[in-house]
Amino acid sequence: MKYSYLCRNFLLLSVLLIAAGLMFAHAVLPGDLQNPETRFTETPPPLAPVRPVAEFEPATQVLIRYPLGIPASLVAQFANTVPVICIVTSSQQSAATNAFTSAGVNMSNVSFMNYSTDSYWTRDYGPWFVFDGNDQLGVVDFVYNRPRPNDNMIPQYFATQLNLNYYGMNLQQTGGNYMSDGINTAAQTTLVYTENGNNQTNVNTKMHDYLGIENYLVVQDPNNTYIDHIDCWGKFLAPDKVLIRSVPTSHAQYAAIEAVANYFAHTNSAWGYPYRVYRVNTPSNQPYTNSVFINKKVFVPIMGGSYDAAALQVYREALPGYEVIGVTGASSTPWESTDALHCRAHEVPDKNMLHIAHTPWHGIVPQDTQLTINTTIKAHSGQPLYSDSLFVSYKVNSGVWQRSYLQLNTRQNYTTMLNGFAMGDTIRYFIHAADQSGRSYDHPVFAAMDPHVFVIQPDMQGPDLQHNPIASIGNQTEPISFVVNASDQSGVTQLLFRYKIDNSPVFSYPMDPLTENSFIFQFYPEFVVGDTNFYYGFVAHDGASPANMSVLPVGSDWYIIPVNPVSLEENTAPPAQEGIVSIYPNPLQVNASSLKVGYYSSSSEPILLKIFNIKGQLVYEQNSISRNIGLQELQWDGYDKRGNLSTSGVYLLQILQSSKSHKAKLLIAK
Secondary structure: OOOHHHHHOHHHHHHHHHHHHHHHHHHOOOOOOOOHHHOOOOOOOOOOOOEEOOOOOOEEEEEEEOOOOOOHHHHHHHHOOOOEEEEEOOOOHHHHHHHHHHOOOOHHHEEEEEOOOOOOOHHHHOOEEEEOOOOOEEEEEEEEOOOOHHHHOHHHHHHHHOOOEEEEEEEEEOHHHOEEOOOOEEEEEOHHHHOOOOOHHHHHHHHHHHHOOOEEEEEOOOOOOOOOOHHHOEEEEEOOEEEEEEOOOOOOOHHHHHHHHHHHHOOEOOOOOEOEEEEEEOOOOOOOOOOEEEOOEEEEEEOOOOOHHHHHHHHHHHOOOOEEEEEEOOOOOOOEOOEOHHHHOEEEEOOOOEEEEOOOOOEEEOOOOOEEEEEEEEEOOOOOEOHHHOEEEEEEOOOOOEEEEOEEEEOOEEEEEEOOOOOOOEEEEEEEEEEOOOOEEEEOOOHHHOOEEEEEOOOOOOOEEEOOOOOOEOOOOOOEEEEEEEEOOOOEEEEEEEEEEOOOOOEEEEOEEEEOOEEEEEEOOOOOOOOOEEEEEEEEEEOOOOOOEEEEOOOOOOEEEEEOOOOOOOOOOOOOOOEEEEEEOOOEEOOOOOEEEEEEEOOOOOEEEEEEOOOOOEEEEEEOOOOOOEEEEEEEOOEOOOOOEOOOEEEEEEEEEOOEEEEEEEEEEO
C-alpha cells in the first residue's frame, strides 16, 4: 500500500522497487511463493449464512505492529481502552517494551505476538472478520496485494494464536480498500476488479461466499491517486451512515468526489433507505476519513491546522454519544493523504459480542400497517439474555419514552407490537438487550440520541362530503334544512354553510351535528322582490395538523338555485310547533333599543340563545331557565360576551332547545 515515505531517498526507493519487482512474480500469486512457509492456500468458505463484522462493532483488542507507524502516545490511549496486541519480532520486543513504558502505556494491557513483518500497515494485511453460520467468529484471509510475504502470513498466524477459525479467500485484496456495514454490504473501489483480472463474477462470488456480501458497492476511486483505497476518501460510520470527504470547487477532483457522494446519497443502505452522507472538508487532502473505531471511541488523524476542529465536529454530529479523539501523527511517521491512522491500526472484534439484527421501520408508514418489531438477538457469549432487559423503547412525537417488552418467538428471534398511533404521528424507537455476561447493546447503537424514526401516514385529504342539492327555494314559514354527510379519518372539526343572494355579501355559519356523520343548517328564507338566484355551498375542516379542507360543490364555487319569492304577511301567526315567531326590531340599532325575539316553545326545556357574526364566530350566548310552554320572549341589548357593543353587519340568531335548533338572520345598524 503505502510507498510515500520511501520518496525521501530515491536511491533506496530504486533498490527496493527492483527487489519488489523480482519478488512480485512469486509473492502475490496464491500457492506460488518461494518460501513454502508463506504459501497461501485457499480453504472452503465459512458455513453460511456468513455475516461480515463492521469496524464500528464492539471490539476487545486492537492490533498494531512495532516498529510503530503511530505515536507511542496513541498506544497508551489504546491500552486505556482495550488490550493491545503488538506484532513484533522477539529481538525487538525489549525495545518495544521500553518505548511503550516511556510513553506511559499500561503494559498490563499489552501482549506481544512474535512474528516478522515487512511493514506497519496492519490494516492492509491484517485479518478480516466474520461470524459463520454457527455464530462463531472467524478470520478471512486474502492474498495481500503487496510483495510482502511476511505481512501476507499475519492473518493465518493471528487466527492460530487466537484460536479462531481460518478461511483463505483466493482474491488479491487490501484492508484499506474494504469497509463493511456489519450486515451484508461492502464498499470498495474498482481496484478489487483490476487486481483480480477484471473477473467481476469471480470477485463477487467469493466476496459473497467468504464474507456474506450481498450488496456490493464497487465504485471508481474519486481521488485519482496511485493507492485507490476507499479509506482515503470514505468511511462507514453506521449501517446507514457514510462519511465522504469534500473539497473546494477549484480542486481537481471536486466533480469526482461529489459524484461518489451523490452515489451514496441515492443508494439504499441495508436498512432500506438511502445512506445519510456526512461530509468532512479536506481542502489540502487531509486524511480525516482515515480514522479508527474502538468501541464508542473514534480516533481521527489531525494535521495541526485550522480545519481539524471542524473535522472532529463532523464526527461528533454523526456519532452522538461517541468520544471523538484527534490524534497528531509522529514526526518520524507523519500522517499523509494516502496513509494515516486507519492504515496502521486494526480493531479486533469481540467474539462474545451481543448482536442485534433488525430492519427498522422508516419513512411514511400507512396507518393500517401492523407495526411488528421483529429482531434477532444473538449472545455470542452463550450466556442467557435478561428478559427484563429485552425491550423496544419508543416515543410518540415529543412525548416521553415508553417500553414494549420483546417476546421470544423462535430461537434467537424476538418480537413485539407497537400500536395506538394517530395519523401524522412521528415515532422514534430503539431496541435494547442485555445478557448475563455483562454485555448490553442498542440498535441503533446511538439509542435515544439518534433512534430509528418513522411517521404514520398523515391525513392529506379533507373530509368526504355528500349532499343532495335543493331544486328551488322561496319564502316559507318553516326553515329549509340543509343536510351534509361528512366523514374523515381525522374527524370533522368544523362544517360551515355559506350562501349569498345574487351579488350580496357571502354569509358563513357553522352547521350543527345531526348524527355521527351528518350536519344540519336550518335556513329561514327572507327573499324580496327582485331576488333571482340563491347561491350556497359548504366548507369542511378535519382534525389533521395542519387541517385539510374540503368544499362542496366540487369544481365549482356554488350551487345556484333560482328564487321563487312568496309574499308573506308582516304578522305571521305563530307556528303550531316551536320556532322563532318574530325578531324586533330588525335591523337593530344598538344602544338605542333592545332586541326582542318571539319564540314559541312546545316544551318546558331550557332555551339557549346564540348569536354569530358573519364569520361564524360566537358573539353572544344566553342560557334561560326552564320556560312554560307557549310564546316566549328573549331579549338582547346588543353587547357581546366581552361587554363590547356589537358592530354593524349581518348576524345569525340561533335558538337551541333540547335537540332542536332554529335560526334566523339579524341585521345590526348604527
